[in-house]
Amino acid sequence: MIKRHAIRLTPLMLLSLAWPVAAQQVDEDLPDESYAAEIYAVEAEDVDPAAYATLAREGEGDVWSCASCHGAKGQGNGNIPRLAGLSTGYIAKQLHAYAEGVRINHNMQYVATKLTDDEMLGLARYYAEMEAPSNAGPALGGDLDRGQELMIHGDWDINVPACYSCHGSSAWGVEQAFPSLAAQQPAYTYAQLAAWTDGRRNNSPLQLMQGISHALSDADRRAVADYLATLPAPPAEEPTP
Amino acid sequence: MSHSDQDPNTQRDPGRTTPQRIVIASAVAAVLVAVGAAIYAAGIFNPIAQSPDRDADRGEQIARQDTERRQAWLAERKEYTADPKATPPSLPVAETGYFIPNDVADAPDNQFGDSVRRGYEIFTNTQTNASQHVGNGMNCANCHLGAGTVPGSAPMWAAAVEYPAFRGKNKIINTMEDRIHGCFTYSMNAQNSPSGSPPPRDGDIYKDLQSFFFYMAEGAPLEGNLPGRGYAVPPEPEDGYSITRGETVFENNCAVCHGTSGEGRRDPNGRWIFPALWGDDSYNWGAGMHRVNTAAGFIKHNMPLGQGGSLTDQQAWDVAAYINSWERPADPRQLRDGLTVAETDERFHEHTPNFYGDEVRGDLLGDGIPGEPTAQQPPSIGAPRHSQQASR
Numbered sequence: 087m088i089k090r091h092a093i094r095l096t097p098l099m100l101l102s103l104a105w106p107v108a109a110q111q112v113d114e115d116l117p118d119e120s121y122a123a124e125i126y127a128v129e130a131e132d133v134d135p136a137a138y139a140t141l142a143r144e145g146e147g148d149v150w151s152c153a154s155c156h157g158a159k160g161q162g163n164g165n166i167p168r169l170a171g172l173s174t175g176y177i178a179k180q181l182h183a184y185a186e187g188v189r190i191n192h193n194m195q196y197v198a199t200k201l202t203d204d205e206m207l208g209l210a211r212y213y214a215e216m217e218a219p220s221n222a223g224p225a226l227g228g229d230l231d232r233g234q235e236l237m238i239h240g241d242w243d244i245n246v247p248a249c250y251s252c253h254g255s256s257a258w259g260v261e262q263a264f265p266s267l268a269a270q271q272p273a274y275t276y277a278q279l280a281a282w283t284d285g286r287r288n289n290s291p292l293q294l295m296q297g298i299s300h301a302l303s304d305a306d307r308r309a310v311a312d313y314l315a316t317l318p319a320p321p322a323e324e325p326t327p
Numbered sequence: 328m329s330h331s332d333q334d335p336n337t338q339r340d341p342g343r344t345t346p347q348r349i350v351i352a353s354a355v356a357a358v359l360v361a362v363g364a365a366i367y368a369a370g371i372f373n374p375i376a377q378s379p380d381r382d383a384d385r386g387e388q389i390a391r392q393d394t395e396r397r398q399a400w401l402a403e404r405k406e407y408t409a410d411p412k413a414t415p416p417s418l419p420v421a422e423t424g425y426f427i428p429n430d431v432a433d434a435p436d437n438q439f440g441d442s443v444r445r446g447y448e449i450f451t452n453t454q455t456n457a458s459q460h461v462g463n464g465m466n467c468a469n470c471h472l473g474a475g476t477v478p479g480s481a482p483m484w485a486a487a488v489e490y491p492a493f494r495g496k497n498k499i500i501n502t503m504e505d506r507i508h509g510c511f512t513y514s515m516n517a518q519n520s521p522s523g524s525p526p527p528r529d530g531d532i533y534k535d536l537q538s539f540f541f542y543m544a545e546g547a548p549l550e551g552n553l554p555g556r557g558y559a560v561p562p563e564p565e566d567g568y569s570i571t572r573g574e575t576v577f578e579n580n581c582a583v584c585h586g587t588s589g590e591g592r593r594d595p596n597g598r599w600i601f602p603a604l605w606g607d608d609s610y611n612w613g614a615g616m617h618r619v620n621t622a623a624g625f626i627k628h629n630m631p632l633g634q635g636g637s638l639t640d641q642q643a644w645d646v647a648a649y650i651n652s653w654e655r656p657a658d659p660r661q662l663r664d665g666l667t668v669a670e671t672d673e674r675f676h677e678h679t680p681n682f683y684g685d686e687v688r689g690d691l692l693g694d695g696i697p698g699e700p701t702a703q704q705p706p707s708i709g710a711p712r713h714s715q716q717a718s719r
Contacts, residue, residue, distance in 0.1 A: 110579075120583035232387075242473040243389040243421075247633045252584070254594030260601070261592050263583055291583045292631055303384040321595055 112288050113186045119291040122182075123175030123262035130174045130207040131326045135215055138208030148200045152209065155193070159218035161319075167274040168222070169213040171320035175262030177210035183289045190286040217322035220269035224312035226276055229305065233313025236306060244301040249310065252294065258320040263291055268317035275311035393427045396420070400546060419546050425555045428476055428484040428543035439538060446539025449532060450475055450483075453515065454599065460511050460526050462519025463656065464591055464599040464608035470514065470616060472629055476543065478555025479628035479635070485556035487537075487544035503540070504533045513614035518659045519607075558624030561640035563680075568619060568641075570687065573649025576642045580631050581650075589650060605653035612658035612676075612683050612693055619680040622647035652687045657695040668693040 110119045117125050143158070145151035152169075156162055160170035169177060183189040184198035185206075201209070224230065235241070237257065240248035249257065252264050259266035267275065281287035282299035290296060302310070396419050403416035419427045431447045434440035449456045451474050453466040468474050475483035490503040501509075511517045511525035518524070526532040547553060578587070584601040586592055591603035603609040615621045627643035629635045638646070661671040668691060672684030683693045 120579070239474070241386040241390075242477050243393075244386045245633060245635075246386070247472075251600065251632065254600055255596050255598045256594070258595045260594045264600075292580065292634070294631070294633060297633055301386075303386065305384050306386060 112188045115186055122179045126178035127175035127262045130211050133208045135208055135211035138212050142209055142212050150197055160213050160216050161218050161221045162271045165273045165277055168270050170216040170218040172265050173259055173262045174210045174214040176265045177213055178206050181206040188288045214323040215325050220319040222269050222271050222315040224315055225272045226308040226312050228308035228312030230313050233309035236310045246298050246301050257317055266320035267314045269319035270314055272311040272315040275314055276307050279307040393421050397427055425478045426547055426553050429545050442535050442538035443542045446535035449536055457532055459522040460517050460520045462516035464603050465515055469602040481557050483540040484543040485553045487540035488547045488549050488551050503537055507533055507536055512659055514610045516611045516656045560620045560624035561627050564641045564644055568644035568648040570649050570652045573645035576646040577649050604650040605655050609655050611656035617651050617681055619647045652682050
C-alpha cells in the first residue's frame with residue numbers, strides 16, 4: 087500500500103533521464119524524493135514523541151543534545167534553523183539526507199549518523215508537535231517589499247512561482263513534503279538557497295528548489311529570507327491520534 | 328616581517344639557466360592546475376565562482392526594462408493622440424517578444440482602479456471573493472497562472488481583446504461576460520456552489536473581472552491574436568496517447584503536489600494550495616480542461632509548476648489522458664437538459680478527444696458515481712498532515 091522505494095533505478099536508467107523529469111532517487115538507500123516525507127510520516131505514527139524529549143534536550147552518549155544548538159524551544163538562531171512546527175515527514179527526511187550525505191553539513195552529518203531510524207522519527211515528531219513563537223527577524227538587509235513580492239506573486243520573468251504556491255498561504259507549509267518557511271532564521275534560509283546552487287544540498291522533490299534557487303539573485307535571496315523572518319511562526323502539527 | 332626589513336639581495340635569482348627555469352616553471356604551473364582542479368571539483372569556491380549573470384539581479388532588470396518600454400509606448404501614444412501625423416505607437420513587448428501587460432499595482436487611484444483591484448482579488452482568490460458561485464476547490468488563477476499574466480497559460484491580456492466572438496461550444500456570439508459565465512459554470516462547477524449558479528448576469532463580479540482584464544490589456548490591438556494566447560497544444564503524438572503510460576508520468580512528476588489520488592492539498596489555514604485534478608473538488612465534465620488536447624497544452628507549458636516545458640509532448644498527452652480518465656462532477660448540460668450520459672456524450676462530447684461516456688477501469692465516466700474505491704483509486708499514502716487543522 088505504501089509506496090516504499092517506489093522504483094529502483096539502475097545507473098544506466100539514471101543517465102538516460104533528462105533533468106528534471108522522472109522518478110528521482112538521490113541515494114539508493116533513500117525512498118523516492120516525491121514520496122519520502124509522506125512515508126516517514128506514516129512510519130512515525132507508531133513512535134511516541136515524548137519518549138525522545140530527553141534525547142532532544144540532553145543528548146545521550148554519542149548523540150549530541152539537539153537543544154544545545156537548536157534551542158530549548160526549537161526556534162533556532164543565526165544559521166541554525168528553527169525546527170518547531172516543521173512537518174514530521176520533512177524533518178525525518180532531512181535527517182536521513184544528512185546521514186546519507188546528500189545534504190552536506192559537518193555538524194548535522196555527525197549528529198544524524200549517530201541516530202537510529204526510530205530516533206529520527208521520534209525526534210521529528212517531537213519537533214513537529216512543538217509550537218514556539220518567532221524569535222527571528224530581518225538580519226540581512228534584504229528588500230522586504232521584494233521579498234513579499236516573491237512570496238505572494240513570484241517572478242515569472244525568471245520563472246519563479248510564488249513561494250506561496252508551494253509553501254502555503256502563511257508559508258506554514260503544506261502537508262508533509264512542503265516545509266514551513268515562516269519565522270525561519272534568515273541566515274539559515276539564505277544559506278539553503280545558496281546550498282542548492284553549489285551542491286551542498288541535493289535533495290528536493292523533482293529538484294523544485296534547485297530551479298528556483300538558481301533563478302534567484304543574491305539580492306532576491308536576502309530579500310525573501312528577511313521577509314520570511316517577519317512572518318508568525320507555524321502552528322504545531324496535530325499529534326497523530 | 329615588514330617590507331622594509333626585507334633584504335632585496337635574498338630575492339635575487341640564484342643563477343639558474345633558462346631551460347631550468349622553464350622546467351621549474353612548467354612543473355609549478357602543472358601543480359597549480361592540479362590543485363586548482365581539485366579545489367574546483369571539491370566545489371569549495373563554487374558560491375563565489377558562479378557566473379556573473381546568475382548573480383545579476385535579472386528579475387529586477389527585466390522588470391525595469393518592461394516598465395521603461397511601457398512608458399516609452401505611453402509617450403508615443405500621447406504624441407499620436409495629439410497629432411495624427413505622428414508615428415502611431417508600436418506594441419509594448421518584452422525582450423521575449425510577448426506583450427507587456429499593465430501591472431495591477433499601478434492601477435489608478437480612482438473608481439476604475441478599485442474595480443481593477445477587486446477583479447484581481449476575485450481572479451486570484453475566487454474561493455473567498457466569489458464563494459457563492461464556486462462549487463469546487465478552484466480559483467481562476469489555478470489554470471491561468473501568474474494571476475492571468477503568463478504566456479502559454481491562457482493569459483487574460485490576450486483574451487480581453489478577442490471578444491465578442493462566435494464559439495462552437497455553444498454556437499452563439501459570446502461576449503466576455505458570456506465567457507466568464509462559462510468558466511463559472513464548468514471550470515468552477517457553479518452547480519455545486521452555495522447559490523447553485525454562476526454570478527447573476529450584469530453583476531459586479533463580471534464588471535470587476537472585465538476591468539481587471541481590460542486594464543492589463545491596455546495597448547493590445549483588438550483581435551490582435553497575440554502570441555502566448557490560450558494553451559498551445561503540442562502535436563498529437565503519432566502513437567496516440569495512453570492512460571497507462573500517463574499513470575507513470577503522473578506518479579513521477581505530479582503526485583508530490585496534487586496527491587496520489589489527484590485530490591489536491593490544502594495548507595494549515597484550510598486554503599487550497601495544490602488544486603484537485605479530478606474528483607469532487609475539481610473542474611466538471613463540461614470544462615475545457617477535461618479535453619485531452621487542451622489539458623496537454625496546459626500541462627506542456629505550465630506543469631510541473633515552475634518547470635513548464637520539461638515534459639515531452641508524448642508525456643504531456645499521456646498524463647493529460649490519465650488525469651481526465653477519472654470521475655469528476657457531472658456535465659451541467661446533462662442535468663440542465665435532462666439527458667442520459669450517452670445522450671450528453673453524443674450531443675456535447677463527440678468532436679474532441681475525451682473520456683466522457685467511456686468505460687475506463689470498469690467505471691462509466693460521466694455518471695458522477697466513482698467506481699469501487701479500493702479497486703479504482705491509486706494507492707493513497709497516509710493521511711494528509713493538517714487534516715484536523717483545516718478548520719482552524
